[in-house]
Amino acid sequence: MGLNRCLRRLGIFGMLGALAAVGAHGFVGRSAWSAIPKAEPGIGPRSILIGQSAAFSGPSADLGREFREGAHQVFDEINAQGGIHGRQVVMVYRDDRYEPGLTVKNTRRFLEQDKVFALFGYVGTPTLKAALPVIEKHQVPMIAPLTGAQLIRNPINRLIVNVRASYHQETEAIVSYLVRYGRRDLAIVYQDDAFGRDGLTGALKALTKRQLRPVSVQTVKRNSKQTMEVARRVALARPDAVLLISTYGTVASFIKNLRSHGNDAQVMNVSFVGSNALSRALPAHLRHGIGISQVVPFPWNPRLPVVRDYQNTIRRNRSTAKYGFSSLEGYLAATALVRALKQAGPNPTRAGLIQAFDQLNDIDLGGYRINLGADRHNGGNDVSLSFLMGRQGAFFH
């Protein structure tokens, strides 16, 4: 609670600071306009304004909070070191509760009212899909959204930079593992929106590749916990495994209902479920054995340099942040953004930022590779599997 309040305050102060900086720039502009080139929106003499719309409240709130927490570690550290080319990175957050209508409204306010330089870390496929026309209209870069959907990958959208693997890559890894170890009767439960359908397409593709078909395909509503009937239908199909494409609140409810039908099928999820949040949402006795595909390295493995940096940064910032997958994804996304902003030079433009990302060819962040280019805006390809073990909610991989 305290952390949230603190972060909210950071967001508000950050925004005020940025607006002051923009105001100052306006003043400089009036007095010596000819000496200073016209700056991009969101670029002040001392600040770079970045906007993030995500779920910070509601049934999927932990996804946005954890990602923001991880990203903040990088921004706090870089700001403490003097910023990027003398400018502080200032984040403006708006809560969309994982509802597309609110995302559109937030994006408009970012671009028309706050005048942000770039958008960053939007959480979710349906939310991002709804905001895309606004992003296109304003030609603003969207960096590292927390979604693995194809709609922002294929075809390539020059404005969108992805640093994580796609849902299709995740479902391929899950199906490959399940089939290898003899679980061929797979049921699929997907969220009835762009995210769920994207995951479903990926799963069907992976199954078709192995000449298999799902034994049951069911849908659940976004942010819903009404899963009893769906669980009953899945239990009737008696699958070896169930692939869930939804967020932690819905998934936790589904698992409870599935187990209440006496079904002990292996449950697998894609990364967007929110791993730590799912562990917290499940009753202790139902945690063990739940599988989740991951698109970032294991956050508790300090042998990997990037994870060691992540853990050290949290310690250096004296943050109360807990290690986690979404948090590490935020950290990696922010690290990539900071690299690109540095590369974009002292007078960054939106187009320059995209070009800077294009130059991040095969960059090793310390065990996590980002491979971007003018014709390649899907920078990350790492997918691994993790499982919850015991009743404490610890992970193994």
Added chain:
Amino acid sequence: MLTLYGLFVLLTFVALLLARWVKSRHNIQLQPSLLSPLGSLYTLTTAFLLSNVIFQFTNLRTAITQEVVTVSKLGAVMSVLPPEQRVEARRLLYDYTDSIAHDESVTMRLGDPSDKTELASDRLRNFLATVDATPPETLAKTPESINYFRKVSDFGFDLVDARERRLSLNRQTFPTQLWLAIGIMFFALALLTFLVHSGAWTTLWAAIIMLLAAPIPAVMLYIYSNPIAMGLIDIAALVEAVMERSRG
């Protein structure tokens, strides 16, 4: 445990009543020195039995500790396997571990093994016997990967041994005949105590003290001879703790 305590309290009470009844009918005078050999015999017997069950309890606790250490080692050496093999190997290992914590810890209270844990153990052993538990030949030679080849099989067998040791140590119960012997000896001691001491010893307070304190060695024997059922060893907590620490 309360039943046992109550039973011994009842024995003491019966001894007290019997002593008073005898004293009211017959004017018997017993020498207090008679208490000494019987008291010594009772003390020595209970002390010997108590040290025996505590020794057994210590062995059981050591066996469980060794078992969780083996789980931890096995989980660690599996890190050299390629991702898909590694997660399957660890999943089977921790399924087995979780089953010890939440299935076998319950059946062990009655001295029985768990079928679920048996199944999980078989699955793990079967996996360790397949090529799936073998890293590819292309695996880089590191101290850990070399260690894996040498140790994984040993740890697999160690795990089976550790379970057997835990189950057999848990199965040793305190024989009924010994309980009967202790009960008789306790009753004789209580009766003699009440008979030897006249007047003050049979006052209410003295009787209450005897009633409350005398059954304690028997209760301790009972607790230490059933350490899992009595909660002296919390297998679930021990195993959960090792899983929490094995994160990775």
